Amino acid sequence: MTFTAADIDATTRTVWGEARGEGLAGWVAVIWVILNRARHPAWWGATPAQVCEKPEQFSCRNANDPNDAKLEALSPTDPAYVAIETAVRAVFGGHIPDPTHGADHYEVIGTKAPWARGRTPSATIGHHAFYALGPSA
Numbered sequence: 706m707t708f709t710a711a712d713i714d715a716t717t718r719t720v721w722g723e724a725r726g727e728g729l730a731g732w733v734a735v736i737w738v739i740l741n742r743a744r745h746p747a748w749w750g751a752t753p754a755q756v757c758e759k760p761e762q763f764s765c766r767n768a769n770d771p772n773d774a775k776l777e778a779l780s781p782t783d784p785a786y787v788a789i790e791t792a793v794r795a796v797f798g799g800h801i802p803d804p805t806h807g808a809d810h811y812e813v814i815g816t817k818a819p820w821a822r823g824r825t826p827s828a829t830i831g832h833h834a835f836y837a838l839g840p841s842a
Contacts, residue, residue, distance in 0.1 A: 708797045712753040717790040719757040722765025722776040731831035734805050736796045741809045747840030808835035
């Protein structure tokens with residue numbers, strides 16, 4: 706898969722909005738969810754940018770979420786942006802293996818997402834539980 710500047714930017718901003726407080730392990734896990742979705746195109750998109758920008762997929766991108774405006778205003782020179790972008794490039798470049806075991810969904814632990822009921826996480830990293838469910842979940 707070839708990645709565009711838009712893929713890198715959209716992924717960096719989405720990870721910032723979803724997991725900036727999780728540190729490198731949490732960033733990498735969310736990056737892999739985005740990449741796993743793009744690698745198995747479905748209704749959620751065929752590129753990382755499409756996956757990130759698909760409505761209602763990442764709460765930080767919802768118009769009513771306070772993180773939406775913040776992540777769009779985030780400067781590419783901001784230290785957090787630079788650090789997360791470095792992780793995005795490392796994952797996209799094949800330098801960091803998938804710690805989520807193929808996850809394409811995740812939830813904040815304790816939120817009880819309806820789609821996660823009765824399912825076993827493929828990994829728990831930081832404050833998130835990750836699930837490999839496929840596009841029909």
